[in-house]
Amino acid sequence: METYVWDVRNYVHDLSTYPQIEEIRAGFEDNELIAIPTETVYGLAANARNAAAVAKVYLAKGRPSDNPLIVHIHSQEQLDFVREIHPAAQQLMNHFWPGPISFILPLKKDSLAEQVTAGKDTVAVRMPEDSIAQQLLKIVGLPLAAPSANLSGRPSPTNYEHVYEDLNGRIHGIVRGDDSHIGIESTVLDCSSYPFRIARPGAITASMLEGVVAGCVTEADYTSDEAPIAPGMKYRHYAPNSPIQLIEGGISAPLHADAHTAVVGPESIRTLVTGGTFYPLCQDEQDITGASAHLYDVLRSIDHNQAISRIILSGFKRDEASQALMNRIDKASAGK
Template sequence: MQTKLWTVDNYVDNANSYPQLEEAAHLLQQNQVVAFPTETVYGLGANARDNEAVKKIFEAKGRPSDNPLIVHIASKEQLASIIDEIPGMTHTLMDQFWPGPLTLIFKKKEGALSDAVTAGLETVAVRMPSHPLALKLIEKSGLPIAAPSANTSGKPSPTTAGHVYKDLNGKIAGIVDGGPTGVGVESTVLDCTGPIPVILRPGGVTKEQIEEVIGPVSLDTALSDEKQAPRSPGMKYTHYAPRAELSLVSGSREFIQSLVNAKKAEGFRVGVLTTEENQRYYDADYVLSAGRREQLESVASGLYFTLRQFDDLDVELIFSEVFPVEGIGQAIMNRLSKAAGGRLIQE
């Protein structure tokens, strides 16, 4: 399969006029798979109503088919066509955070979606992305679009079209290149179907921001208990991992450097994942900054890009600093812990 690449200006005023989006939307209508930018990461989209189209997503990614997908929509009218009801508080959440990086769990409408999207569950995860190209592409297709991250399953999520091309060239019909994404980590997944709202996956909308709008919410216990099966799309298996073995290190810069020195002495090519403030303090084969510790949004934005840089540099071991778990730091640490397979070294 030849993968087409369309470079499209992502300004809102121009998004309506590009013939590339027409071609991409037509391919989606033909049940082909097309990657496109969202404000979080690049998504791998297909017609959420068609089993064969959704099957192509799993085949391209090498993703287990028992892992549910998030459905992307462009309007609340589209939402009504795929779910049974909208619980009261979700109206408030949609008004506040849609379009944006918040995914909400709803009871699905029987027969409205491919069973492959929901992995046999009675619920479906839905979000309305805020990226103008994503919205326009979904609108032009006239379809609800199932879209996990547009990467090979298990690898760091893609934040540029180049990442998508490297992973999936020849496996999908096309890629809409709208430039680098902004948020850098996936959407927050919130389940409002029970008596207490539960965050199933931390992401671009923080727990604190949600609580300002609807009051207390809880965190899925599976987020802190590796033995429990998580209930959120994209969280069931190891994800976000670079090729090198990644370990999180809770300790001083001196302690991290001692770990680096020991592994370098054994002949390993070693990298350190840090921030701009600390980059100059380390002596390793490669020391990469994901952003500024004083501005954790920049770390979230640069995290996957940095993990993929380590892949390009062929390091064998990576030691990463840890981050506070408040605000967006919760999503950062969730992704790093998944990427490290839970490995944590404490001083």
């Protein structure tokens, strides 16, 4: 069965006037899977209180059952499934929500479907800033569990086409909005103990958090093989079909590639590359925002080129600004 597509781009200022909004609401109430746009990546949303709906998420994505999901809300009043909130976490929520950050919080027993948290006693929660996502969450009135709307392990979807490519026929529908402007998944902050720990890097960095609550973040380890407490920590993620060779620090000398190689990097290095097919990721080495926004789209574009059998990716200087981007590139390159 083909997946429904609801193109709401002309209704971004008032989603309630979209002629088929009741169809979308009914889909969620009937515990169907519907992909929605957010500022980070498109999410595959389901009623977080219904076990059957959440089970469909894992099945549609081919997602490991111990990989928890992030619950999306439209206001802090919906946090009735959380036991308590640390005062510092509350300060951070007040400052950064709505926005690209998820908070891992203690969960009230039996308040959400068990598979949302992969059986853990904590839950990751986010309030997206995307206008369509915000309005849709208000209209539906349910907390929605929403991992990235792609097949597990694939580059995350940053536009409707990516979702349709991976999940057409596997899910009930797709709410088509604009492309995700951030392009990589949210920061995940583990607030189960203090000081907090960044379980997954994203657009909200440690120094940004420290700027609101001094001393609130401890050093993170993104390489743990323990059961993941947040999405993106353990399993193979973000990977295209062809293997990636990462050039640490970026391509700085002339490079010749064969006809079956894609070279990915800033436009500023194009003159160093001969042969192969060059895929620009951003303008220059300092354009981390541009590189983050386009990474998954470029990797998916390469998959459509059947002549390509390997990828050379020009890396970026490793610092706090590039941490989230390089985390995704590392995962895609290692195939972990």
